[in-house]
Every structure is written in structure tokens, then in C-alpha cells.
Amino acid sequence: MAHKSEHRSRSPLSSLLRLPAGPVDLAGYDPEASPGYPGEGKQDADAMRLALEPELSDLQERLYAAGRSDPEHAPNLLVILQGLDTSGKGGVIRHAIGLVDPQGVQLKAFKAPSKDELAHHYLWRIRNAVPGRGMIGIFDRSQYEDVLVVRVESLVPESEWSKRYAEINEFEAELAAGGTTIIKCMLHISSDEQKQRLAERLDDPTKYWKYNPGDVDVRLKWAAYQEAYEAALELCNTEAAPWHLVPSNKKWYRDWAVAELLREKLAGLDLGWPAAEFDVAVEQQRVAAS
Secondary structure, eight states, X not given: OOOSSOOOOSSOHHHHHBOOSSOOOGGGSOTTOOTTOOSSSGGGHHHHHHTTHHHHHHHHXXXXXXHHHOTTTOOEEXXXXXXXXXXXXXXXXXXXXXXXXXXGEEEEEOOSOOHHHHTSOTTHHHHTTOOOTTXXXXXXXXXXXXXXXXXXXTSSOHHHHTTHHHHHHHHHHHHHHTTEEEEEEEEEOOHHHHHHHHHHHHHOGGGGGGOOTHHHHHHTTHHHHHHHHHHHHHHTOOSSSOEEEEEOSSHHHXXXXXXXXXXXXXXXXXXXXXXXXXXXXXHHHHHHHO
């Protein structure tokens, strides 16, 4: 994981962005960094990101085909996007996840829980959104809201939310053991960058719909949210589901990085194409004679 001193490397991006085990100090990670980026910068970022599309498309189709061929045992993949307001979860979904066929993607944006959801265990709605076999699932926010917002806003007692780190680890280990590859991305931005992005929304009438006055109320609790994120990143950083800290002040880097993490993890599944469950030669003859 690149700290303040940025560097270039041929190492897999997942190893560069993966948080090491132990305590986390977000102030030690530069949100302006672009570790592992193979290009020159913003000027070639679109080209570098779009260059991933052919391989991503092929890999995702293999995954989808596996799900159609073996709906009980095929792998699946879950991308968890966490970050403070304006960190770019929506941008990642459009520009990185948007490189693959949408029919193979299950997107779930977790808002404040409904009354029905609150009547269940907090992981109930999360379990219901886990992607099917052969699918790529995207969580825009996730189970981590129950140790972030819930903690900072004191929605439940500490005696309750403090137990959730272990419960989340157990849940993610269960998913991984069942064949789900989990990519957890914390989109890391600076306080100054967040302020600028909020101001830009107010300067542009086409972005008013993105602005929520409550975002400023949350922003005023910046330190408390940083502390809550640091706890979640430290206590839920496991071998089964490690955290990746994605520097996100540079939108172009953020989008490329998540797309590359997705490509890398899909390639690691090493999927071929499902074998035919019929006699190919016979079917060729039947088609020719039809």
C-alpha cells in the first residue's frame, strides 16, 4: 500500500492497495496518490481504463456462462464500495463497472434501512442482496454502515455495534468459503476535496439533485467518521476479505483502479468456457439441415 511517497510498480494492484494488518491511520495515506498506474496521468486515463474493457468483457462472460451452466456451484464476485459522501461510488459504478455487460451485474445501493429491514437482524438485508452464481454484485455502501453511521450517530449502544465487527468477519468468511470473491474498496478522499465537490454541486444546477443538506451535517463529524472508518478497516481486514484503500481525490485514477482490481480478480478465477452438454457434431448437422 503506497503511503505518502508514491511509486510505480509491476506488482498486482491488489497488493499495492491492500491495507496491511494492524492499526490504521488514514492520515498516513495520500488521497492524491496513484499507485500502480501504468500511464502518464489524467491525459491518458480514459484510454487506459477503456483498454481494460475487452478483457473485462471476456472474463465477465466466462463468469456469467459458468453461472448458467452450473447455477449451484459457479463462483460469483462481490465489489463493496465504501466511502464518505462525494468519494465517488456512483462514478465508479458508471465508469469502472460500466465496462462490463449489465445483464451480468447485480447492483444494490443501501440507503437508510426501512421499518421492515429494521425489524430484522442488520445483516438480513445484506444477505438478501448477495449476487447469484455467475454474477458480479456491487454494493454501494454495505454492512459497514452498521459500524460507521450507526456508531457515529449513536443509533444503537456501543455494546451492540462493537460486536458487529466479528459478526461481519464471520459473514464475509462464510461468503468466501461458498465461492464468493470479495473486493472491498474504501474510496479515500481528503476533507478539502470533499468540500470542493460539495461546492461544485451547488454551483451547477444540473447537480443540485446530488446535493443533500444533510451531507454538511455529516461533514461536521469528519473526525468521528475517520475514526469509525479506521476501526472498520483494522478490525475487518481479513484474509478472506481484505480491504483495499483506493486514493480517490483523482477521479480518473479511482475509476481505473477499481476496474483493474475487478479485472485482476476475475482473471484469478481462471475460468474456461463450459463444455457442451450435447453432441456438437449432431447439432451442426441438424442446423445445416433445418
